[in-house]
Amino acid sequence: MEFETKAVHAGFNKDKVTGATALPIHTSASFAYDSAQDLADVFAGRKYGYIYSRIANPTVSAVEKRINSLEDGVGAILTSSGMSAIATVVFTLTRQGDEIVSSRSLFGGTLLFFKDVIEKYGVKVKYVDAKDVDAYRTGINDKTKLVFLETLGNPKLDIPDIERIGGICRENNVPLVVDGTLTTPYLFDAKKFGVSIIIHSTTKYITGNGTAIGGVLVDLGNYDWAGSKVPDIRELSKRARQAAFLVAARNQIASNIGVSPSPFNAYLINLGIETLALRMKEHCNNALELALWLKSHSQVKEVNYPGLEDHADHETVNKQFDGRASGLLTLRLGSKAECFNLIDKLNMVKNLANLGDAKTLILHPGSTIYHECSDEEKEGAGVTDDLLRVSVGIENIKDIIADFEQAFRT
Amino acid sequence: MKVQINGKEEEIDREEVTVSELLVIKDIEMPDMVSIELNGTILDKGRYDITVVKSGDVLEFLYFMGGGSACGI
Numbered sequence: 001m002e003f004e005t006k007a008v009h010a011g012f013n014k015d016k017v018t019g020a021t022a023l024p025i026h027t028s029a030s031f032a033y034d035s036a037q038d039l040a041d042v043f044a045g046r047k048y049g050y051i052y053s054r055i056a057n058p059t060v061s062a063v064e065k066r067i068n069s070l071e072d073g074v075g076a077i078l079t080s081s082g083m084s085a086i087a088t089v090v091f092t093l094t095r096q097g098d099e100i101v102s103s104r105s106l107f108g109g110t111l112l113f114f115k116d117v118i119e120k121y122g123v124k125v126k127y128v129d130a131k132d133v134d135a136y137r138t139g140i141n142d143k144t145k146l147v148f149l150e151t152l153g154n155p156k157l158d159i160p161d162i163e164r165i166g167g168i169c170r171e172n173n174v175p176l177v178v179d180g181t182l183t184t185p186y187l188f189d190a191k192k193f194g195v196s197i198i199i200h201s202t203t204k205y206i207t208g209n210g211t212a213i214g215g216v217l218v219d220l221g222n223y224d225w226a227g228s229k230v231p232d233i234r235e236l237s238k239r240a241r242q243a244a245f246l247v248a249a250r251n252q253i254a255s256n257i258g259v260s261p262s263p264f265n266a267y268l269i270n271l272g273i274e275t276l277a278l279r280m281k282e283h284c285n286n287a288l289e290l291a292l293w294l295k296s297h298s299q300v301k302e303v304n305y306p307g308l309e310d311h312a313d314h315e316t317v318n319k320q321f322d323g324r325a326s327g328l329l330t331l332r333l334g335s336k337a338e339c340f341n342l343i344d345k346l347n348m349v350k351n352l353a354n355l356g357d358a359k360t361l362i363l364h365p366g367s368t369i370y371h372e373c374s375d376e377e378k379e380g381a382g383v384t385d386d387l388l389r390v391s392v393g394i395e396n397i398k399d400i401i402a403d404f405e406q407a408f409r410t
Numbered sequence: 411m412k413v414q415i416n417g418k419e420e421e422i423d424r425e426e427v428t429v430s431e432l433l434v435i436k437d438i439e440m441p442d443m444v445s446i447e448l449n450g451t452i453l454d455k456g457r458y459d460i461t462v463v464k465s466g467d468v469l470e471f472l473y474f475m476g477g478g479s480a481c482g483i
Contacts, residue, residue, distance in 0.1 A: 240445060241445065
């Protein structure tokens, strides 16, 4: 089945009782059984069934199956946010004294999670340049439990060679964990490029309309957990086999922390997935057109969009993302004041902290998402004072350009 | 033939079946998320098609996703 078809049909066919073809929203905290033995069997894993929606929920499970189908993975866990998906993976794989090797070109929220949470619990994060393949090799040692990077650095828009970094991870028996939020499973086939676990903030392109906060993690089956450096996952793999990581992630971490999404949000995410392929094509087309237009504008000092042929990572876009560079671009105007002025003059384009919305969005990262980060962290993420980030929407490109044109002019 | 599944004796209307066939016969929900123990040995999923279940065999089906309990793992 092709991607577009799976996006519409995978995970849910019709409701067995009513025949409903729209995914039912099961807003039930828990699930009743006729006999005490039945519930005991479900608890013991001897019978299939739902117990309590913090652990699993039928609406949420259907969306997990759909996303897992798009990624061709072993299984997926849907979470309450992209950040909670990252937290679930990191807490599952690391213990005090362990290390993470991470690209320094990271979303601000991830940087703060590493700094404010993980490092306080005794896990060291070693940062490397996103594209410096050898630095990943040098950074890995016996304590390294995972390598972390983003498919397309946000907002630096630099693109690591994931196949080569995946090879280094395999040589060193370390799972490669990748945040694919900006590329989605439509642009990036994570399994093919050797990723172990792919994470998405579903809030962005996957849902696509700025409604529901959500996240997902998918085990792609590329890492053999029987040889894991994490003792309890290695032990778990004797019974759960390739699902060992997912069992640990769901039952030890996700359930106990309580990162489950609401069934209503799962419904909205599912609805968004149906049109993911259509929307991504438009985001990519519009972003390229806007990038070309901005590039020719006299008030714009610099445009960064990997879809441009002269971008340093354009070849990697062709290799990893089949020539499509998603919907995010950045521009530099020379000063923070110029940036604020442009934002204030835009009419249709919304000034807000999100991306991947059907609507075109703009943000000054330095004074918002990265306002708590050090100068060094900002530099690593490519955030300068005169930088604006634009998430190009799926409106008609003429209207998007017209709004920028009038904002620059007035 | 008679086999024991999760502690209960069950009649299967065949002389022998593969594990994959048994999953279909028993209408197991989410077969990808079930771990199967045959006579005390956990089976590799890749061997479900070639592993034959015979009369008197003892099977344990353990779900580790969905309901969410990993207690059986």
